[in-house]
Amino acid sequence: METILLLVAAEEDGGLGKPALEAATAARELAARLEGAKLLAGIFGAQAGRAGAALAGAGFGEALLVEHESLARARFATDAAACQALVAASGASLVLAPATSRLQRVLAAVSARCRGAVDTHATALGAESGAVHATRWFYRQRMVGRVSRERRPWFLSLEPGVFAPHAASGDLVSRPVPAPLPESRTRVEGLRSPSSGAQTIRPDAPLLFVAGAGWCKKQADGLAHVSEAERLILGFLGKSGASLGGSKSVVDQKGEGGALSFLTHLNQVGQTGSTPRHAKGLATCCHGEEPHTVGWRFVSGRRAVNLDANCGWAQGKADVLYVADAFKVMARVNELLAG
């Protein structure tokens, strides 16, 4: 019989982020497939007690809490100690956690402390004859596999954007858990946005706009029009609320000068970048096949604008490929969006 612990971090305001609520749904659904499974929540943070309410109605027996002001911000030493205490107090055989930067930072180390096993970035969970299995991707989203383990506790982090977020209803009993938090040589100073000042990465946006290297290349008049490209792209992002991604080639141009000033490696999607999850994606001036496919694996609706009808990336990967000049198209799109 499995004891499932959902491990989540409380936000600074005492709430729970969307990935945590999605993981709650995953935990509830998995518990329902396992006969006699026990479901517990483990919450840590400066406002862990308040966060428990967000999990009410998901079938958790109780919420175990580690609450301390030193857990207000993510820091390995204190977060790992809090998680370890929660796992130990729960007696969990399965530990589920959202694959947020905070949990991903500590989950594998905590699994080692608990002499367990760990697999991360799971995109589905299932159970057959009482045996749990998880689906995850390998080789940067190029192939998908189903994994299982006999070793317990088994730690699994769950990709955000896969499960529906849980909507709280009713109450959830909570119980504080003592956790000796260690002294740390790390002082968290705060958060810093990209130096460009433009907030272009919006994980919750319905649309991903991907800029390719073509934006910085010489156009029909024999000249590059980088500043015009910047104006068009930022204008589109402002009007559409889209998140901005970039191919490796366009991001790398920054080190060589003459590139889009607001693009950083944080925007990079694909083989050596992120694999974002948005409902729709619009690629412009992108070429190349496999790396782009990887970056778009979890984008449902895909359209592309570029000048090559035989583009290996778009053929068979996008729903619609517009063979057109992205400068002209996006200028007109911006006009239409401006009303």
Next chain:
Amino acid sequence: MPVFHVVVCGGLVPDPLQTLEPVQGPAGWGLKNESMLPAILDPWAASALFEADSLARANPGSRVWLVSAAPKAKLQQVLMALAQKAAFELVAVDAQAGGFSDAAECASALAAAVNSIAGLDRSRLLLFGGWESASRGAGATLAILGEMLGISEQFQGVDQASPKPDGSLEILERVEGGRHQVSLLSAPPALLGWATGSLPEPPNNPQVGMLNMRSAMPALQKAAPSRLTGGGLALSSVELPSQRRDTRVVKDMPEDQVAREIVEWIAEK
């Protein structure tokens, strides 16, 4: 000026432009023609190596080791190019580590290699590596290795580590929403799992390459074999996603009409 002992852990992965296909053999899952596929140092581990090299050059007296668990012959091929990029001392583990290996088992092999490094000052240790790999992509091996080595300060998704004159480091880690969390680490030892970093790939330097290979060849020859058996990870299936879309190619449509279609599509729920 602080002195750092930087140990960079990095595995080999297939060149990103190669087409990959999973196959199941007697030893478990692997890649079709895996031994024939051209390989590179894992991209994020390469970022870590270039950052380590830069850190060591800026802080005289610092040293850099590259610890890699990979088949010897393939590692030698990769070193021919890599050795010209950054100065390091190689510690090789002869193992077939790929995307279907177990993180804890790999970490155990790497821990033995790190523990065998002569002259490593643990009070100056910065354990570097990629925050994830381009093979398993779990972000687990380095963290488990850190635990095995008793390193209590860990950072993941690092894009910048700036040393201060007092030996402390300002570290930028990636967090959600395209932002960085800024932390101040008072002193090593620490583990830094690097994302892309902030440095471009260094140009080839044949002199550095010759120096590196002089020490790398003996290190390859005495690489300790390590047999990875899977560590309890059971894979019941591995497959390529078969989805292929029926792409509608739109040619000769006026830009105005293309724009209107796109705007309508964006507005669709």
